[in-house]
Amino acid sequence: QVQLQESGPGLVKPSETLSLTCTVSGGSVTSGAYYWTWIRQPLGKGLEWIGYISYHGYTNYNPSLASRVTISKDASENQFSLKVNSVTAADTAVYFCAREPHGAFFDSWGQGSPVTVSS
Amino acid sequence: EIVLTQSPATLSLSPGERATLSCRASQGVSNWLGWYQQKPGQAPRLLIYDASNRAAGIPARFSGSGSGTDFTLTINSLESEDFAVYYCQQRINWPFTFGGGTKVEIK
Numbered sequence: 001q002v003q004l005q006e007s008g009p010g011l012v013k014p015s016e017t018l019s020l021t022c023t024v025s026g027g028s029v030t031s032g033a034y035y036w037t038w039i040r041q042p043l044g045k046g047l048e049w050i051g052y053i054s055y056h057g058y059t060n061y062n063p064s065l066a067s068r069v070t071i072s073k074d075a076s077e078n079q080f081s082l083k084v085n086s087v088t089a090a091d092t093a094v095y096f097c098a099r100e101p102h103g104a105f106f107d108s109w110g111q112g113s114p115v116t117v118s119s
Numbered sequence: 120e121i122v123l124t125q126s127p128a129t130l131s132l133s134p135g136e137r138a139t140l141s142c143r144a145s146q147g148v149s150n151w152l153g154w155y156q157q158k159p160g161q162a163p164r165l166l167i168y169d170a171s172n173r174a175a176g177i178p179a180r181f182s183g184s185g186s187g188t189d190f191t192l193t194i195n196s197l198e199s200e201d202f203a204v205y206y207c208q209q210r211i212n213w214p215f216t217f218g219g220g221t222k223v224e225i226k
Binding site: 046047048049060062063064096098104105106107109110111112 | 120153155161162163164165168174206208210213214215216217218219220
């Protein structure tokens with residue numbers, strides 16, 4: 001049973017960089033069967049797909065965020081990470097990491113990591 | 120970007136009643152539509168994939184139907200643990216998008 005766990009600062013200052021890590025257990029970020037994904041949810045609002053990284057490092061981002069987002073992975077730690085630069089209050093949200101089997105829907109999620117952008 | 124519109128925004132029902140939730144896509148998504156359930160403080164949980172297939176471990180009272188632009192999630196005989204927010208999601212085109220959600224609340 002795969003498990004995903006987000007970690008990172010809960011408070012980021014405006015104009016700085018938001019950084020989160022997702023640690024995967026019970027599965028491997030080098031598995032060719034999955035895309036490793038980030039999704040966010042502003043408080044009380046809906047879900048927004050941010051992007052994913054594949055087993056070989058290919059990334060695909062939401063065009064609305066692509067200029068500010070980087071997703072990377074560390075196979076040795078079995079982790080993948082999210083960076084969002086130049087953050088504003090609009091980036092305040094709960095950030096989820098999730099697993100997407102190829103050609104399928106998000107079948108495993110982390111519990112979510114709340115991030116507030118404030119000075 | 121494909122816009123998914125869910126209705127109603129809130130559904131007030133009693134345990135044992137049937138819930139019917141709608142998701143409409145701004146363009147056809149074939150059957151590449153899924154449904155998720157989210158409870159407060161939790162991550163979403165996949166209920167239905169490819170419009171009508173229940174995910175592993177999902178009770179039979181949950182069913183999905185539809186194709187193209189109009190989809191329905193039906194929950195037969197609501198149980199107490201079913202009161203939650205439900206989201207639809209399309210995966211035919213990037214960026215993947217979600218609907219705004221339907222909250223099923225206890226009447």
